[in-house]
Amino acid sequence: MPEIRLQQLRKDYGAVNVIENLNLEMADGEFTVLVGPSGCGKSTTLRMIAGLESVTGGQIVIGDRDVSKLEPKERDLAMVFQDYALYPHMNVAKNMSFALRLARMNKSDIEKRVKEVAATLDLTAYLDRKPAELSGGQRQRVAMGRALVRDAGTFLFDEPLSNLDAKLRGQMRAELALMSQRIRKNMIYVTHDQVEAMTLGDKIVVMKFGEIMQAGTPEQLYRNPANKFVAGFIGSPTMNFLAAELIEENGVLSAKGQGFSIPLPDARRASLQAHKDRNIHLGIRPSSFTEGPGGLKMPVILSEYIGAQSVLISELGGQQVAIEVNTVVPIRAGEEREFKVQGDEIHLFDPQTEAAL
Amino acid sequence: MSIARTNRMTPYLFLAPAGLVLLFALFYPICYMIYASFLDWNPSQRIGEADFVGLRNYTKLFSDPSFRESMWVTLKFAGVVVTLEMFLGVGLALLLDRNIRGMSLLRTLFILPMMIAPIVVGLMWRYMYHPTVGIFNKTLKSWGFDTIPWLSDGNWAFASVVIADVWQWTPFIFILSLAALQSLPTSAVEASKIDGASGWQQIIYIKLPLMLPVLIVTFLLRLIDSFKVLEVILVMTNGGPGLSTEILSLRINRTASEFRELGEAAAMSNLLLIVLLLLTFAMFIYNKAQDARAARLRAVEEEA
Numbered sequence: 001m002p003e004i005r006l007q008q009l010r011k012d013y014g015a016v017n018v019i020e021n022l023n024l025e026m027a028d029g030e031f032t033v034l035v036g037p038s039g040c041g042k043s044t045t046l047r048m049i050a051g052l053e054s055v056t057g058g059q060i061v062i063g064d065r066d067v068s069k070l071e072p073k074e075r076d077l078a079m080v081f082q083d084y085a086l087y088p089h090m091n092v093a094k095n096m097s098f099a100l101r102l103a104r105m106n107k108s109d110i111e112k113r114v115k116e117v118a119a120t121l122d123l124t125a126y127l128d129r130k131p132a133e134l135s136g137g138q139r140q141r142v143a144m145g146r147a148l149v150r151d152a153g154t155f156l157f158d159e160p161l162s163n164l165d166a167k168l169r170g171q172m173r174a175e176l177a178l179m180s181q182r183i184r185k186n187m188i189y190v191t192h193d194q195v196e197a198m199t200l201g202d203k204i205v206v207m208k209f210g211e212i213m214q215a216g217t218p219e220q221l222y223r224n225p226a227n228k229f230v231a232g233f234i235g236s237p238t239m240n241f242l243a244a245e246l247i248e249e250n251g252v253l254s255a256k257g258q259g260f261s262i263p264l265p266d267a268r269r270a271s272l273q274a275h276k277d278r279n280i281h282l283g284i285r286p287s288s289f290t291e292g293p294g295g296l297k298m299p300v301i302l303s304e305y306i307g308a309q310s311v312l313i314s315e316l317g318g319q320q321v322a323i324e325v326n327t328v329v330p331i332r333a334g335e336e337r338e339f340k341v342q343g344d345e346i347h348l349f350d351p352q353t354e355a356a357l
Numbered sequence: 358m359s360i361a362r363t364n365r366m367t368p369y370l371f372l373a374p375a376g377l378v379l380l381f382a383l384f385y386p387i388c389y390m391i392y393a394s395f396l397d398w399n400p401s402q403r404i405g406e407a408d409f410v411g412l413r414n415y416t417k418l419f420s421d422p423s424f425r426e427s428m429w430v431t432l433k434f435a436g437v438v439v440t441l442e443m444f445l446g447v448g449l450a451l452l453l454d455r456n457i458r459g460m461s462l463l464r465t466l467f468i469l470p471m472m473i474a475p476i477v478v479g480l481m482w483r484y485m486y487h488p489t490v491g492i493f494n495k496t497l498k499s500w501g502f503d504t505i506p507w508l509s510d511g512n513w514a515f516a517s518v519v520i521a522d523v524w525q526w527t528p529f530i531f532i533l534s535l536a537a538l539q540s541l542p543t544s545a546v547e548a549s550k551i552d553g554a555s556g557w558q559q560i561i562y563i564k565l566p567l568m569l570p571v572l573i574v575t576f577l578l579r580l581i582d583s584f585k586v587l588e589v590i591l592v593m594t595n596g597g598p599g600l601s602t603e604i605l606s607l608r609i610n611r612t613a614s615e616f617r618e619l620g621e622a623a624a625m626s627n628l629l630l631i632v633l634l635l636l637t638f639a640m641f642i643y644n645k646a647q648d649a650r651a652a653r654l655r656a657v658e659e660e661a
C-alpha cells in the first residue's frame with residue numbers, strides 16, 4: 001500500500017484556472033481529509049486523483065507509479081460519491097459485486113465477500129432491493145459497501161455524508177471512523193464540514209480557492225492555525241476576531257483595542273517584537289474566555305443555551321464576540337459579567353497577509 | 358345546476374370543440390371504412406348502391422397470395438429497417454456522445470435527412486439509383502466494377518428501399534438515443550469507470566440498460582411508422598419489380614385505384630389499422646407499467 005504524492009498539480013477548465021499549484025504528500029495508510037468552503041476545488045482534486053478529471057499539469061504519484069495519465073481502473077482505487085452513484089438497475093448485491101464481477105472473481109468468493117461486507121453494514125436484509133427502494137441512509141451504506149468489497153489500495157470519499165440528516169450523519173461518521181481504524185488503507189476524504197474533518201482525519205488539509213492553506217493533524221490546526229482563514233474555519237463556534245494594536249505597557253507586551261487591553265505571555269515576546277506598535281488582528285476562541293472576577297466587563301446580549309454549554313453573544317470595543325461557557329448557573333441576556341482571557345490561548349494575525357504571528 | 362357541478366363540467370365544455378373535430382375527422386372515416394370493408398364496392402357506384410357481402414372481403418384477402426406476399430414484404434421491411442436503424446442510431450449516439458469541438462455541427466448534420474420531405478427523398482434516391490446516370494453506378498463503372506440493377510432486380514430493389522429508409526430514419530433514433538444518453542446519471546457511469554469497467558463494459562452494463570425505457574419507446578414508435586411508409590417506395594419503385602417492394606400501403610393504394618375494389622382496400626386498411634393499434638397499445642401498456650413502477654418507487658421513497 002503506497003503513499004500518494006501530488007506534485008505541482010494544476011487544473012484548468014478551459015480558460016478558468018481552478019487549481020494552480022498543489023503539492024501534497026499522504027503517508028501510507030493515512031486518513032487525509034480535504035476540507036474547505038464550497039467551490040474551493042476539493043472535489044476537483046479528488047476527481048483528478050481518481051482519474052475522472054484530466055490533469056492539466058503536474059503529477060499524481062501513487063507508490064512509485066505516476067498515475068496522472070492512467071485510466072481510473074488502472075489506479076487501484078475505490079470511491080464513494082456524494083450522490084452515491086448507485087447503479088439504478090441493479091439490486092444491492094449486484095451493485096456491490098459489480099467491480100468483482102468485472103474482475104472475474106469466482107462466483108462463490110464474490111458471494112462470500114458481498115455477504116461479509118453487507119453484514120458489517122447491516123445490509124443483509126436488503127440485498128435483493130433496487131436502490132430506489134432504499135432510504136437515503138441505506139443507499140449511503142450501499143455506496144460504502146460497494147467501495148469496501150473491493151480490496152483497493154486507496155479509498156476516495158467525496159462528501160459521502162452530506163446528504164444525510166444530522167443524526168444519521170453523526171452515526172455514520174462514527175462508523176466510518178471505526179472502519180478506517182480496522183482497515184488501514186489510504187483514505188482521502190472530502191468534506192466542507194470541519195467537524196467531520198476533525199473527527200475523522202489523521203491529517204487535515206484546509207483549502208481555499210484551490211490552494212492549501214494549511215495541512216496537519218487536527219490538533220495542530222486547532223492549536224496553531226497558520227493563518228486567519230484556518231483559524232476561522234476550524235473550531236466551533238467560530239473564533240472571534242478583533243482589531244487591536246500591539247503595544248508595550250509597563251514592560252509587558254499587550255494587545256490593546258477599543259475598551260480592552262490583554263497582556264500577552266512573555267514567551268511570545270521575542271517573536272512579536274518586530275510587530276510592536278503595529279495593527280494586528282486578535283483571534284480568541286469562544287472557549288478561551290472564562291468567567292471570573294478581575295476580567296473584562298462585558299454585556300450579555302444574547303444567551304444561547306445548548307445544554308452543558310451556553311454560547312453568549314457579547315460585545316467588546318464595538319465588535320461582536322461569542323463566548324462559550326459551562327452552564328452551571330444559566331447566564332441570562334441583559335446581565336453584565338466579567339470574563340478573563342487565557343493569554344496563551346490568544347492568536348495574533350497580520351492584518352495584511354493574514355498569516356499567524 | 359349547482360355551481361360545483363358546473364365547475365366539474367367546465368373542462369369538458371372546453372374540450373368539446375376538439376372532441377367534435379376528432380369525431381368528424383377521425384371517428385367518422387374509420388366507421389365509414391369499417392362499413393365499406395363489408396361491401397363489394399366499385400368506385401363508380403355510390404356507397405348506397407354497393408352490395409353487402411359480409412366478411413367476404415376479408416376471407417378473400419387471406420387466400421390471396423399477392424396480399425400475403427405484400428404482408429410479408431411489409432413485415433420484412435419493417436423488421437429489417439427498424440433493426441438496422443436501431444443499431445446504427447444507438448451506435449452513432451454512443452459514438453458522438455462526447456464534447457469535442459465541432460460535435461454539435463456534426464450532430465446537426467446527422468439529423469438533416471429526417472427533415473427532408475419523403476417525396477423528395479424518394480426522388481433523390483431514384484436519381485442516385487438510376488442504372489446509367491445515377492451516382493452509384495457511375496462510380497462503380499469508373500472504378501471498373503459491374504453496375505448493379507438497383508431498382509430493376511427484386512432483391513436489389515428491396516435492399517435499395519431499405520437503404521433509403523435507413524438513411525432517412527436513423528437520425529430519429531440517433532437524436533432520441535443521444536438525448537437519453539445525455540440525461541443518464543453521469544455519476545453512475547463514473548462509478549463504473551472506478552469499478553473497472555472498460556468502454557464497452559460501460560456501454561453494455563450501465564448505459565444501455567439505463568437507456569432501455571427510451572429505446573423501447575423509440576423502437577415502437579419507429580416500428581409503427583415503418584408500417585405506414587408509402588411515398589419513398591411509391592416514388593422509387595412503385596412496389597416493383599414484381600411484388601418485391603409492394604408494402605401494404607402501396608397494395609391498398611393499388612387495390613383501390615387500379616383494381617377498383619374499394620371494399621377490399623378498406624378491409625386491408627382495417628387489418629393494417631389493427632396491427633398498428635396493437636403496437637400502439639403495447640407502447641401504451643409499457644408506458645403505464647413504467648409510470649406505475651415509478652409511482653411505487655416514489656411511495657417507497659416517501660415512506661423511507
Ligand SMILES: Nc1ncnc2c1ncn2[C@@H]1O[C@H](COP(=O)(O)OP(=O)(O)O)[C@@H](O)[C@H]1O
Nearest residue numbers: 013016018036037038039040041042043044045
Ligand atoms: N466541469 C467544470 N467546468 C468548469 N468549472 C468547473 C467544473 N467543475 C468545477 N468547476 C469549478 O471549479 C471550482 C472547484 O469546484 P469543486 O472542486 O467542485 O469545488 P468543491 O470544493 O466544492 O468540491 C468551482 O469554482 C467550480 O465552479
Ligand SMILES: [Mg+2]
Nearest residue numbers: 042043044159
Ligand atoms: Mg464538491
